[in-house]
Amino acid sequence: MANERIKDSEIDRLLEIQGITDPDKLTKHMIISLQFADQKTYTEFIExxxxxxxxxxxxxxxxxxxxxxLWMNNKDCNGxxxxxxxxLLDLLFKKANAKEGYFRKGTTFKxxxxxxxIEPQNDILKAIAKAAFHFTFSLKKSLVFSKFELRNYMSEDQLKFCLDAGLLTVLCNNRVSIGSQxxxxxxxxxxxxxxxxxxxNSKMNEIKSLLIEHTYNVLEMSQVIIYLCGLDCGIANELINRLTDGDFFNDMNHALSTYIVHFENKKLEAFNTDYKTIGNIRKSKDGWDNDSRILAVSFLFQRMMIAGFIEAKASGQMDICLKCRDFTFNTYLNESESNALCSLLMYNKSNVRTLILESDKLQISELVTVIQQSSHCxxxxxxxxxxxxHRAFNNLKLQELHLIGRLNVQSVFDMLTSMSNVRFLFIEDSTCNEAISIPATLKYFDLKNITCSDVFLQRLLVQLSLLKQFKIVQFEMCDVNVSDCNRSIVQSDPLPMDMSTFHVSIKQSSI
Incomplete structure (x- = not known):
């Protein structure tokens, strides 16, 4: 159509290509067409x-x-x-017959x-970048804009250059004037x-007025933040702070608390989402309760920070100072993401609020270091x-603790006795035959996949029933096997305790 110069009046139907239906097939065809022999394969490219x-x-x-x-010509982008x-921009500028020129080392981004x-046309790059920023950070992100709007940021000659280069494209529409194209x-x-x-390239105070409109929508700008991590991590941190407020991280804290208490019900739902579907978390979404929704945001925020860290490292950033407080290691992360999260954790080891380890990616020495240096928060x-x-946990101000594996009863006794804020305790995949001390602040206590003695269970129930700090204490047992039952130990007379506000739930356990 470009060669034939078909007039708009002669076009009966306009077809617009929106994407690739089968990227694998196209990739295989391209790899075959770009080489004479099969030196390189599709599998190698995908890896x-x-x-x-x-x-x-x-x-x-x-x-x-x-x-x-680039890959066929052995030009590695290092990720x-x-x-x-x-x-890509350099190739487009060359396409527009731009003059050749180079940035001096240290005068621009790596x-x-x-x-x-690009360097001889740097003014054009700055102009089109400013326009891109305003269309991206406007009250509603705009992917389509008019020629009239673009002229607020660049001259007619600069606009023509961008069209010739292919940076911008005109959408065919017969019903608008040239100025409104x-x-x-x-x-x-x-x-x-x-x-x-x-x-x-800007001072933050010059652009903060537009950023204020996007408070709490940090995920909608996730790709911009990831790119910014590769350009300047310090400014990326400042942008994240501008796009979030105190409520954002307070809501995340509440959602992570809900997750660790009710993780079985929240895990799959929260992880099976993405940046595009989550949208604005202040809007309602059918099928999602508010905690699940904010929980999904917290995991997506972590994924964004992981991608930003990977981009910063691949781009050669020397001071990767991305700030995080909540860390969840789970099976949804691949190896490179888990490694990046480990590095990100160690950068923030003195200011960690949440540490959820559902996979074995963290070394014991690293875990102890984080617990010791973040003991205050x-x-x-x-x-x-x-x-x-065990010793590292002593005197922590933890509110929620989930322990997995066989307990050293004496160590756990000392540990729990030293904790003054614990309200949730979960013990999983363990054997418990000796009594443990229950913190007076406890509100929720869960046992799962546990083998315990009847003496342990009886003493535990007595301890729980005597807690007076809360109106209700919730105790759950799931897949608990009580061994060595000895009915003779059960007292014939009831103990002097009030059980009216004591709730017990038992699932799939032995009689």
Missing amino acids: YVKASHLMPFLTTPWLQTLLIS SLCELNCI CLSNTSY LMSFQHETVQEFLAALHVA LERVKAKVVPEI
Whole structure:
């Protein structure tokens, strides 16, 4: 159609390509067409893409073409999304017959320092980046805008250059005037990268007025933040702080508390979501209670921070100072994500609020270090019990504690006795034959997959029934096997205790 110069009046129907229906098939065809022999294979390419966290690029034809071409020519992007976008921009600037020129080392971001056609047109890059920022951080993110709106940020010549380069494209619409022509970036990810570039080049007080409108919507800007981590981690942290408020992290804290107390009901629902479907967490969503919704946000926030850390490392950032307080290691994370989360944890080891270990990715020495250095702020822990950590738990201000594995009764007795704030205690996959001390502040106590003696159970019930701090104490047992039952130990006369507010739930346990 471009070669034939078909007039708009002659077009009966306009078809717009939105994406790839079968990226695997297209990838295989491209790899075959770009080589004379089968030196490189589709399997090798996919392994590279997964290791470099570039899978999202395979759903867009031109980004996929660029990625395959670079890989076929042995140009490794080291997993840096910022570098890949800069290569793409450099090729587009070259396409528009831009002059050749280079940035001096140390005068710009590392990802731009290896480009060959951007520096002489740096004013154009800054103009289009400013426009991308405003369209991305407007009250409602805009992927389509008018020529008139673009002229607020660039001259007619700069606009023509961007169209010639393919940075911008005109959407065909006969019903609008030339000044109102609708335009867009070639792809949303390019707009987001340019927006991040503008944030990294700007003083935060110059753009804070737009950022205020996006408070609590940090996940909607997740890709911009990930790019910004590769450009400047310090500014990325500041942007995150601007996009969140005290309520955001307070809500996350409450949701994580709900998760550790009722994790069996919350796990699958919270992890099976993504940035696009979660939307604004202040809006209602059918089938989601508020705790589950905010819990999903907390896990997505962690995934965003992991991706940001990986991008910062791949982009050569020297001071990776991303700040996190809540850490959940689970089976949903692949190896590279788990390794990144471990590194992120150690960067924040003195300010950890939540540490949930559902996988064995953390070394015992690392766990002990985090517990010791975050003893002043650690509120909840879920971890396997090993002798090395018993002493580290003493005198902590934990509110929720989930222990997995066989307990050393004396060590646990000392540990629980020293805790003054514990309201939830969960013991799982253990054997309990000796009495343990129950903290007076306890409100919830759960046993799961436990083998215990009848003496342990009787003394435990007596201790729980004597707690007076709360109107209701909830005690749950699931898959509990009481061994060595001896009916003679049961007292014939009832103990002088009030059981009216004591709730017991027993599931799948022995008689």
